[in-house]
Amino acid sequence: MTVALAESFAPAVRHDHDGRQGQPIIDARNIEVAFKVEHGVVEAVKDISFQLYRGETIAIVGESGSGKSVTARAVMGLLSRRATVSPRSSICYDGQNILxxxxxxxxxxxxxxxxxxFQEPMSSLNPIYTVGSQIVEAIRVHRKMGRRQAQARALELLxxxxxxxxxxxxxxxxHQLSGGQRQRVMIAMALANNPDVLIADEPTTALDVTVQAQILNLIRSLQKELRMAVILITHDLTVVRKFSDYVYVMQHGEMCEHNVTERLFADPRHAYTRRLLASEPRGRPQPLPEGCGTILEASGVRVCFMLRHGTFLKPDWRELVAVADLDLSLRRHETLGLVGESGSGKTTFGQTLxxxxxxKRGEIRFDGKPIHGLSRAEMRPLRSRMQIVFQDPFSSLNPRMTIGQIIEEGLIVNSIGATRRERVERVRDALVSAGMPGDILSRFPHEFSGGQRQRIAIARAIALEPEFILLDEPTSALDLSVQAQIIDLLRKLQDERGLSYLFISHDLKVVRALCHRVIVMQNGKIVEQGPVDDVLCHPKTAYTERLVRAAFDVA
Incomplete structure (x- = not known):
């Protein structure tokens, strides 16, 4: 039955093939990719075919781990040495099989x-070179251009x-840029040489909602100008519906269904497609219990950085105020959302807390005790009680350590667990609680998709049984159906353990489903705050209104 469905909903050739003129710029047939792992072989992509025509956008959607990114890397020729591409596979670019x-x-x-x-800009950018030198290199590798001219082009791209x-x-x-700014640098580098085909693997994952619309409109305008073809890999179905011409749906490495965008959204045929289209963050947080005390409070917190301007011989140092004298109060059992555009100071404020x-100045109290004057050694006993899940899971997970070692390390440092067997059980329990299997302890971070790595990062945080967790874009790398699972997980953990969350996000749909209160930041300042429904339904400032409009209706 499954084979019959696959054949009827996902044939090798597109449903609109007869109505197209000319040949596809990319015609991929029978792509099969397998990876050698410790206990055998994993078939990551199984007999995938797709076509891409000049000037159009196709979207490849599916849950985390479905094989979307592996398919894209097969086109680019960027698979790891463990990967094997089937001899029967072919990827024709402009009529030539590039395999x-x-x-x-x-x-x-x-x-x-x-x-x-790429999906994760921090792991794609070289940390020891400036942003400008990396963009210049991307230009000069493929173009005969002087350095000064390339630098001017790099500035134009930014x-x-x-x-x-x-x-x-x-x-x-x-490292001096925010996650969203790093993603924009990656986009600039990708567009540097006006490519024929642009593969965008979650291009707006780290971007706030207003810039997301700007970037997608930018890609679309360049696409029209250059007749560039785009492969859009994303879990944001709102973006897919507005920006793609044709949609491919993947699950477990297989193609479930594909069709023209309007037809697929209007009449999804496969059960998985219907479930995917019905998935979005839902529900509201439980009301706070009476008499909840305050676990974290801050007053007058100010954070400044010195930025270098001018030339090497005549540097001009200027002070950038990232956080401008902010106050905050977080109660036990509460989830407080912190939203705003990329670079508004959200993550800086959270990490300062x-x-x-x-x-530079200000007071911070945790559980009623001042911590702003404590040294690094004095803070160590508190680290198990306050944890963080970072925005980019790949850069926060040690690539040389197994998943078991990564999660167990925190237990060892904080002297949690009397024996190794007890610690391993805690690690397994944390992984299962985060929606991952408990038998992956010997595997490494690079063997997992972006969404799976994010869940591993959440498991590492909850393994220490903290009282407070800073969640910095914890669902940004997750598809919609897994987002809903993570939201349910965070709610469950909060109810069972009395956790308090400071939730940093640009996804207002997730904020609405998870948070009790929300703070809106712009340029290091708080412009609006209050209960979630009040702020999102009745914004008092034009800035908040723009964020809300962009979040719920990408245009």
């Missing part, structure tokens, strides 16, 4: 004729992708 090309010819295509925006103060950003390193960044 038969020698590596030197594939390298000429990458970043030039076929370009890709202006295109709406990065504030682009001249200063060219001289900065990736955990004493991961030092404040």
């Amino acid at each position: 038969k090309f020698p590596e030197r010819e594939r390298r000429k295509l990458r970043g030039n004729r076929i370009s890709m925006i 202006q295109h992708v709406q990065i504030p103060d682009p001249v200063a950003r060219l001289r900065q390193y990736p 955990l004493r991961l960044i030092d404040a």
Whole structure:
């Protein structure tokens, strides 16, 4: 029955094939990718076929781990050494099977004729080179252009992708930019050589809702100007519906269904497609119990950074106020949302509250005790009680350690668990609670998809049984159906353990489903705050109104 469904809903050739003129710029047939793992072989992609025509956008959607990114990497020729592509597979670019090309010819295509925006910008950008030098390199590798001319082109690209103060950003390193700003740098590099095909793997994952619309509109305008073809890999179905022409749906490495966008959304045929389209964050948080005390409070917190301007011989240092004298109060059992555009100071403020960044001035109290003056050693006993889930799970998980070692490390450092057997049981329980199997302890982070790595990061945090967790974009890398599972998980953990969350996000749909109160930030300042329903349904400032409109209706 399953085979019959697959054949009827996902044939090798598109449903609109007869009405198309010309040949596809990419015609992929029978893509099969397998990975060698410790206990055998994992078939990540099974007999996938798709076609892409010039000037159009196709979307590949599906849950985390469905094989979307592996399919894209097969097109780019960026699979790991463990991967094996079936001899019967073919990927024709402009009529030529690029799987038969020698590596030197594939390298000429990458970043030039076929370009890709990766899901995790921090792991894709080189941390020891400035942003400007990396963009210049991407330009000069494929174009005969002087350095000065390439630098001018790099500045133009940063202006295109709406990065504030682009001249200063060219001289900065990736760690000095916010997650959304790093993603925009990746987009600029991908568009540097006006490619024929742009593969966008979750291109707006780290971007706030207003910039998301700007970036997608930018890609669409360049697409029309250059007749560029786009493969959009995403879990945001609102984006898929508005920006794609044709949709492919994947599950467990197989193609479930594909169709013209309007037809697929109007009449989904496969059961998985129907479930995927029906998935979105739902529900509301439980009301707070009476008499909840305050677990975290801050007053007058100010954080500043010195940015370098000018030339090497005549540097000009200017102070950037990232957090401007902010106050905050978080009660036990409460979830407080912190929203705002990329670079508004959300993450800086959150990490300052955990004493991961030092404040220039201000007071911070945890469980009624001042912590703003504590040294690193004095903070250590509190670390197990306050945890953090970072925005980019790949850069926060040690690539040289197994999943078991990564989660167990926190238990060892904080002297939790009398024996190794007890610690391993805690690790397994945390993984299962986060929606992951308990038998993955010997595997490494790179063997998992972005969404799976995010769940592993959540498991690492809850393994220590903290009282307070800072969640920095914890659902940004997750597809819609898994987002709903994570929201339910966070609610369950909060009810069972009395957890308090500071939830940093640009996804207002998730904020509405999870948070009791919300704080809206802009340029390091609080512009509005209050109960979630009041702020999202009746915004008092034009800035909040713009955020709400962009979140619920990408245009």
